[in-house]
Amino acid sequence: MMEWLEKDLGEAAERVWEIGSSLVIYGKCLLSHHSYGEILAYQFASLTVPMSSTIIHHNGSHIAKKPKLSSFSSPSEIESEFSHHDAAVARINNGSFGCCPASILAAQRRWQLQYLRQPDHFYFNDLKTGILQSRTLIKDLVNADHVDEISIVDNATTAAAIVLQHTAWNFREGRFQKGDVVLMLHYAYGAVKKSMEAYVTRAGGNVVEVPLPFPVNSNDEIVSEFRKALERGKRNGNRVRLAVIDHVTSMPCVVIPVKELIQICREEGVDQVFVDAAHSIGCTDVDMKEIGADFYTSNLHKWFFCPPSIAFLYTRKNSKASASDLHHPVVSHEYGNGLAVESAWIGTRDYSAQLVVPDVVEFVNRFEGGIEGIKKRNHEVVVEMGEMLAKAWGTRLGTPAHMCASMVMVGLPACLGIESDSDALNLRTHLRDAFGVEVPIYYRPPREGEIGVITGYARISHQVYNKVDDYHKFRDAVNQLVQNGFTCSALSD
Amino acid sequence: MASNGASKKMKLGTEFMSEEEIEWEFGHHEAGVARLNNGAFGCCPGSVMEAQREWQMKNMRQPDKFYVEELKKGLVRSRSIIKELVNAEDVEEITLVDNVSTATAIVLQQVGWGFHEGRFKKGDVVVMLHYAYGAVKKSMEAYVGRAGGRVVEVRLEFPVRSEEDVIGEFRKALERGKSGGNRIRLAVIDHVTSMPSVVIPVKELVKMCRDEGVEQVFVDAAHAIGCTRVDVQEIGADFYTSNLHKWFFCPPSVAFLYARASSGMSRDLHHPVVSHQYGKGLAVESSWVGNRDYSAQLVIPAVMDFVNRFDGGIEGIRKRNHEIVVQMGEMLVQAWGTHLGTPPHMTSSMLMVALPSSLHITTDSDALKLRTRLRDHYGVEVPIFFTGLTAYARISRQVYNTVHDYYKLRDAINQLVQHSHHPMPCSSS
Numbered sequence: 074m075m076e077w078l079e080k081d082l083g084e085a086a087e088r089v090w091e092i093g094s095s096l097v098i099y100g101k102c103l104l105s106h107h108s109y110g111e112i113l114a115y116q117f118a119s120l121t122v123p124m125s126s127t128i129i130h131h132n133g134s135h136i137a138k139k140p141k142l143s144s145f146s147s148p149s150e151i152e153s154e155f156s157h158h159d160a161a162v163a164r165i166n167n168g169s170f171g172c173c174p175a176s177i178l179a180a181q182r183r184w185q186l187q188y189l190r191q192p193d194h195f196y197f198n199d200l201k202t203g204i205l206q207s208r209t210l211i212k213d214l215v216n217a218d219h220v221d222e223i224s225i226v227d228n229a230t231t232a233a234a235i236v237l238q239h240t241a242w243n244f245r246e247g248r249f250q251k252g253d254v255v256l257m258l259h260y261a262y263g264a265v266k267k268s269m270e271a272y273v274t275r276a277g278g279n280v281v282e283v284p285l286p287f288p289v290n291s292n293d294e295i296v297s298e299f300r301k302a303l304e305r306g307k308r309n310g311n312r313v314r315l316a317v318i319d320h321v322t323s324m325p326c327v328v329i330p331v332k333e334l335i336q337i338c339r340e341e342g343v344d345q346v347f348v349d350a351a352h353s354i355g356c357t358d359v360d361m362k363e364i365g366a367d368f369y370t371s372n373l374h375k376w377f378f379c380p381p382s383i384a385f386l387y388t389r390k391n392s393k394a395s396a397s398d399l400h401h402p403v404v405s406h407e408y409g410n411g412l413a414v415e416s417a418w419i420g421t422r423d424y425s426a427q428l429v430v431p432d433v434v435e436f437v438n439r440f441e442g443g444i445e446g447i448k449k450r451n452h453e454v455v456v457e458m459g460e461m462l463a464k465a466w467g468t469r470l471g472t473p474a475h476m477c478a479s480m481v482m483v484g485l486p487a488c489l490g491i492e493s494d495s496d497a498l499n500l501r502t503h504l505r506d507a508f509g510v511e512v513p514i515y516y517r518p519p520r521e522g523e524i525g526v527i528t529g530y531a532r533i534s535h536q537v538y539n540k541v542d543d544y545h546k547f548r549d550a551v552n553q554l555v556q557n558g559f560t561c562s563a564l565s566d
Numbered sequence: 567m568a569s570n571g572a573s574k575k576m577k578l579g580t581e582f583m584s585e586e587e588i589e590w591e592f593g594h595h596e597a598g599v600a601r602l603n604n605g606a607f608g609c610c611p612g613s614v615m616e617a618q619r620e621w622q623m624k625n626m627r628q629p630d631k632f633y634v635e636e637l638k639k640g641l642v643r644s645r646s647i648i649k650e651l652v653n654a655e656d657v658e659e660i661t662l663v664d665n666v667s668t669a670t671a672i673v674l675q676q677v678g679w680g681f682h683e684g685r686f687k688k689g690d691v692v693v694m695l696h697y698a699y700g701a702v703k704k705s706m707e708a709y710v711g712r713a714g715g716r717v718v719e720v721r722l723e724f725p726v727r728s729e730e731d732v733i734g735e736f737r738k739a740l741e742r743g744k745s746g747g748n749r750i751r752l753a754v755i756d757h758v759t760s761m762p763s764v765v766i767p768v769k770e771l772v773k774m775c776r777d778e779g780v781e782q783v784f785v786d787a788a789h790a791i792g793c794t795r796v797d798v799q800e801i802g803a804d805f806y807t808s809n810l811h812k813w814f815f816c817p818p819s820v821a822f823l824y825a826r827a828s829s830g831m832s833r834d835l836h837h838p839v840v841s842h843q844y845g846k847g848l849a850v851e852s853s854w855v856g857n858r859d860y861s862a863q864l865v866i867p868a869v870m871d872f873v874n875r876f877d878g879g880i881e882g883i884r885k886r887n888h889e890i891v892v893q894m895g896e897m898l899v900q901a902w903g904t905h906l907g908t909p910p911h912m913t914s915s916m917l918m919v920a921l922p923s924s925l926h927i928t929t930d931s932d933a934l935k936l937r938t939r940l941r942d943h944y945g946v947e948v949p950i951f952f953t954g955l956t957a958y959a960r961i962s963r964q965v966y967n968t969v970h971d972y973y974k975l976r977d978a979i980n981q982l983v984q985h986s987h988h989p990m991p992c993s994s995s
Contacts, residue, residue, distance in 0.1 A: 159628040170629035170857060178626070188818070189615070193594040193947050195691035197938075227839075230856030234839045245682050245713075264856060267844035271836065277684070374857065381625070381859045400708065402838030403664070403671045406702035420667030420701065421811060421864065423818045502634070511630050523598055 089090075092185050134356035146439045163510045163543035167534040168326065168352060170482050171375040180432040184425040200424060204417045207213050211385050214434075214444075215369075216360045224386045224413040225354060225427045226401070227352040228518065230264045232386040233317075235412070237272035239399050240315055244276035251277040254306040255315045256343070258329070259284045260322040265316075265349055269317075278314070278503050281306045285327070286516060288471045288482075289529075292330040299334050303341050313343045320371075321357055322351035324515045326480045326532050327472050328357060345393055351384075352376060355444050356451075356478045362444040365394040374426070376479060376536070377444070383426045388412060436528050440537065449480035455535035457542040459483045462533070465548045470529050471517075480534045482515065483528035490560035491516055491529030499564035500529070508550035534559035582643070583875040586894040591872075592966040594693060600971035601943075602948040604962040605763065605789060605916050608812035617868035618817050621861040637860060641853045644866035648822045651880070652806070653797045660821045661849040662863045663837070666788040666923070667701045669807035669823040670754075672848070673784050674709035676834050677752055678854035688714040692752045693780070695720045695766070697759040706754075715751070718743040722764075724953055725907045725918075729767040736771050740778050750780045755803075757787035758794055760950045763916040763960050764908050765794055772802045781830070789813060792873075792880050793887075793914045804829040813915060814880070815869050815963070820862045823848070876965070883965060887915035891963035894972040895919050901976045902983075907958050918951065918958040922983050927957040936982075944978035946971075 146154075154174035158164055164172075171439045179560045184203070188195045208223045217223055226232050243249040254275045257265065259282045269280045283302040284296050306313040316338050321328050331348055338346050348369040355376030361369060369387040373379040388399060399412045403419040417424075437444045457473045459481040463469050471482030491497055497516040504510040533544065583591075591611035595601060601609075621640070625632040629829050645660045654660055680686040692710045694702065694717045706717045720739040723731055743750045753775050757768050768785055775783045784805040790796045792813030798806050806824040810816040825832045825848060835848040839855040873880045892910045896915040899905055907918030927933055933950040936957070940946040951958045959979075961972065 157623060157626055159631075162628055162631075164628075166630055170633070173626060174984050186594060189594055189610060189945070191599055194596075194941065196607070228856040230841055231839045238838070241797070242712075263842040264844075265841060267792055267842055268840040271844055275679075276927055316652075372857065378797045402675070403668045404701060404705040404708045405667055406700040406704055408701075408708055420665035421809065421819050422664055426859065505631065511628070 078242060085221070087466075106354050115397065131416045144449065145441050151537055157205045158538060161509050162505075163512075163546040164541055165510070165512045165535075166374065166538065166546060167536040168323070168532060170381070170514065171372070172378065172538060173374065173380040173433045174436060176377055177378055177429055177436060178380060181425045184428045185423065188425070199404065199419065200428075203428040207297075207427055208413065210387075210430050210434055211373075214354060214359070215385070215387060216362050217363070217387055219390060220391055221411065221413060222361075222387050222485075224388065224401075224416045226370075226375075226386055227348060228382045228384045229262075229370045229372050229447075229561050230268075231402075232368075232384055233265050233268045233347075233349060234272070234402055234528060235399050236315075236368050236370075237268050238402060241272040242277065243278035243314070244273075244278055249278065249314050250312070252279055252283050252311055254279045254311050254313045255317065256281050256302060256306055256313055257317040258282070258319055258322065260287070260325065260327070261317060261319055262323050262349065262351065265317065276279055279306075279311065281313075285322075288328055288469070289326065289472060289476060289513055293477070295327075295329060295338070296333060303343070307341070313341070315345045315347060316343050317347045317349060318366075320348050321352040321478055321480075323351065324351075324513065325471055325482050325530060326477065327482075328476050328478050331366070332364050339365075352478065352480070356480075357448075361387050361389070373430070373433075377430060378427045378436055379396050383430075386412070400413065448479065451535045451537075452477070453538075455479055455481050458535065458541075459533060462531075462548055462551075464545065465480065468527055468552060469502055478530050478534065482530040482532055485514070485529040485531055486555050487525060487527055487541065488555055488558075488560070489529060489551075490562060494563065496561035497529060500561055503564055504547075504550060508546070508553075510547045512547060523544060579785050582877050587875075588965055591855065595966060598945050600946045600974040601959045601967070602946065602950075602959075602971055602975060604947060604964040605760070605960060607814065607818070607976070608809070609815065609964055610817040611812065611815055611872055614815055614868050614872055615817060616864050617865045618861045621864045622859065625859075625861070638853065638863075639917055640858065640864040644863055645822075645849065646851055647866050647870055648810075651791060651796070652824060653799050654823075654824055655799075656849065658832070659824055659827050659847060659854045661825065662797050663807075663821050663823055663852050665811075665819045666699075667705070667809060668783075668838075669805075669821055670702055670705045670786065671838055672707070672823060672835055673805050673807075674705050675753075675836065675838060676831070677715065677782075678709040678713040679834075680751065680959065681715055683711075686715065686751050687749070689716050689746075689748055690749050691750045692754065693718045693739055693750055694754040694757065696722050696754055697724070697764070697787065698754060698756055699786065701758045702754065716743075716748065718750075722759075724762050724764070725920075726764055726909075727914060728914065729770070732764075732766060733770055733774070737774065740745050740774070740780070744778070750775075750778070752782045752784060753780045754784045754786055756807075757785050757796075757801075757808075758789040758914050758916075760788065761960065762907055762918045762953070762958060763789075763913070764918075765912045765914050768801050770802070776802070780830070781940065789914065789916070792884055792886070793916075797952045798824050798826070804831060810866070810869075813884075815872055816865060817862045820866075823852075833980060877943055884915065887963045887965075888913065890967075891915055891917045891961060894963065894969070895961060897972065898959075898976055898979075903980060915964065916960055916962045918960055921950070921957045921979060922935050923956065924983050924986050925957065925979070926986060933957055934991060939982075940975075940978055944974070944981075946975050946978050948975060961971045 090479045114565055155275050209220050210221045212223045255278050273280055281300050281302055285298055293333050318331055319329055320331050335346050345367040348366040349398045351369040352375055353371040367389050370384055372384045374381045401415040401419055405420055407415045407418050440447050459470050462483045468484030496513040511530050517528055519526050548562055579622055613971050649657045662799040692715050698730045705889040718739055720736050722735055755768055755771050756766055758765050772783050783803045785803040789812055790808035804826050807821060809821045811819045825835055834850055837855055841854050841856055843851045843854050876883050893904055898919045902922045904920035930952050933952040937950045949960045
């Protein structure tokens with residue numbers, strides 16, 4: 074039976090995966106009477122055998138290894154891991170949705186199947202230990218003191234809801250006074266701003282924004298605006314109860330000097346600091362003890378190769394609020410057992426994305442320097458490519474190299490006429506549909522008195538699957554648009 | 567082959583699914599396990615799992631494009647199908663969320679704000695059933711109790727003899743709630759309780775709530791579509807939620823929350839995970855709660871295809887599940903000399919069957935140990951409920967079950983009864 078599978082499905086499996094058609098599998102299954110489970114198990118094996126050293130039988134705690142031929146993944150192995158990406162697209166927007174290699178997808182499938190096979194057994198025997206294993210690895214990765222400080226949640230947006238709900242309770246229960254302040258960056262992510270409205274403003278708090286310059290040239294510019302905003306917050310005797318600071322802002326993308334800002338917060342009597350580091354593991358340095366925040370969250374599906382979706386929320390012990398004061402908004406029978414335990418069971422869900430962290434650690438260690446090496450190389454290459462583009466277009470970068478991570482803002486030629494957020498979105502769609510380039514565009518409105526400035530920046534990224542051709546494709550697309558005398562007004566209805 | 571629910575072309579002649587095809591669809595279930603606990607985690611057929619993979623891979627291939635071109639459309643399509651299934655008036659009334667626990671958090675958060683913002687007074691009441699699900703009780707603590715509300719529980723006898731018993735106790739609880747001039751702001755009523763499993767006469771109870779001035783009624787129907795009849799017009803509640811991965815063949819996890827438009831509450835309901843869609847109505851908020859895998863919410867067309875390969879579709883499946891589980895329950899009662907926990911008309915696709923008292927179950931922990939023993943030593947998966955006097959097994963029936971599953975349980979218990987006449991009772995560790 075297995076020989077038949079090997080002969081017919083071996084070749085088809087890869088193609089089936091790419092095309093996404095289940096007809097091949099179904100046809101063969103009905104003819105062969107193999108169970109669906111057997112077909113799936115083989116399908117995973119055929120994907121993983123060339124790449125990883127794992128075998129398909131997964132007993133929940135250990136994955137047996139076969140010896141590898143070479144130490145690190147070769148370019149063709151990397152290509153294979155990401156062969157499910159649309160080959161026709163220059164994928165330079167890793168910042169939005171991240172990426173997940175085929176061997177991790179296969180690991181995820183194994184967990185999913187294991188659950189579906191006998192879910193009661195899985196719940197009683199496998200789930201808790203699997204989550205704890207993931208949490209322990211993350212704790213080591215981010216240099217936290219204790220695994221109790223690490224909770225796993227769906228994404229940074231969920232983590233923000235958890236922290237800000239806690240802030241709302243502080244207002245409602247009188248620990249914070251009406252009018253007390255929560256500070257945030259002007260370039261904070263849209264969802265975080267809405268969360269502020271939903272939980273802080275609605276509960277009686279005042280939100281103060283830190284305006285940030287862009288383009289930006291040095292950390293000092295950011296620090297000085299932050300200090301000014303703190304002063305504004307403390308006016309009229311108000312307390313600044315919470316500062317929400319991005320580690321890497323999303324749009325425009327800038328690496329914020331969080332350690333310095335947190336020190337200032339401590340000096341200035343800010344009660345708690347929450348770092349929103351949606352982009353961090355695999356993108357910037359992440360050391361909880363060094364950074365010194367009370368709460369810190371990062372997505373792992375953006376730059377740490379996890380499937381959608383998984384994030385961690387770090388809650389520092391001995392801080393004014395600990396993991397026992399925070400609650401997951403979806404309440405289960407675990408309510409009151411601490412955030413990490415609450416988050417590990419929020420009703421029947423597919424927890425598989427949270428269980429593959431051990432496989433991901435293995436994956437990144439197949440690269441020279443592990444995740445640190447990947448991070449460094451991403452940064453070096455993205456800066457190089459950014460400079461290549463800026464030169465080709467006669468524009469500039471939005472930040473100096475030391476203020477960017479695996480992404481960089483590259484100015485677009487002014488003649489493209491990007492004059493609004495919707496122009497930026499339309500241009501992005503045009504690049505996707507007409508040129509096969511996926512890259513987010515940021516509209517930077519001209520300030521009072523500014524003329525002839527760059528009003529559009531592309532946020533390019535580099536991840537291990539990128540090639541130089543991706544950036545050449547982008548360069549040439551923009552050059553063509555310029556040559557054709559294209560302006561964004563042609564795209565608006 | 568359809569990724570979006572167009573009819574399958576590989577039917578082999580017969581119109582409806584054959585036993586062989588069913589076996590194939592559930593071939594991933596662990597062989598050798600009598601799986602009698604569909605109520606806890608549900609099940610998902612192979613063809614739906616494959617549809618889910620297709621959605622997942624479409625996203626992984628080009629996620630920006632997927633977000634912009636596929637996701638919203640797919641979710642609206644799923645919501646439209648649900649709207650038809652439950653007889654809602656407008657697709658805007660149907661929101662997709664992860665599970666009933668999430669829907670509960672949504673409804674109770676809104677009640678919490680009612681207290682915080684002074685619309686409700688401290689001491690105003692929320693009524694719930696004593697047999698409400700553990701997570702719902704904790705949600706009450708987290709959002710109602712903590713905000714200053716008072717929770718009143720409806721006592722329910724078990725075994726239950728008739729619907730009148732339930733209705734009578736509910737009336738008494740409403741009276742207790744209103745005593746002292748308090749307002750009852752919300753009643754949370756299970757459609758089918760979990761443990762013990764009883765079908766509650768929700769239509770009558772909702773009507774009573776309206777008559778007695780209860781402001782909002784929330785029906786927690788974790789087990790509903792494919793397990794009992796669901797007509798939200800008939801039931802008449804303000805909010806109604808059900809998991810689709812339990813009895814409607816969806817992969818983990820997806821649920822819907824129905825919010826009646828005429829109640830005027832939908833703008834007040836918010837998903838606790840706030841995205842840039844905040845303020846646009848619950849259905850839109852829930853359709854984007856940050857980067858997630860939404861594939862379980864997108865396969866509903868494929869599930870419709872699946873159930874329509876059965877005679878009578880989902881209604882046919884439900885009817886046969888009910889008939890057979892009652893039959894099997896009565897077979898076990900005969901074999902063990904015990905009784906059912908409810909009359910057959912108060913059951914759905916699950917049934918409470920009393921276990922022989924000679925098993926000497928005297929605590930909740932004994933019940934859990936028995937369940938573990940049945941799983942580990944006898945290959946039977948079935949949850950056990952202990953009333954304080956008697957232990958009951960909650961058996962279920964779904965399309966993948968065969969009569970041998972129930973014989974296996976029968977024989978396992980008979981063996982344990984035999985052993986209990988010699989040393990080694992359940993209460994040893």
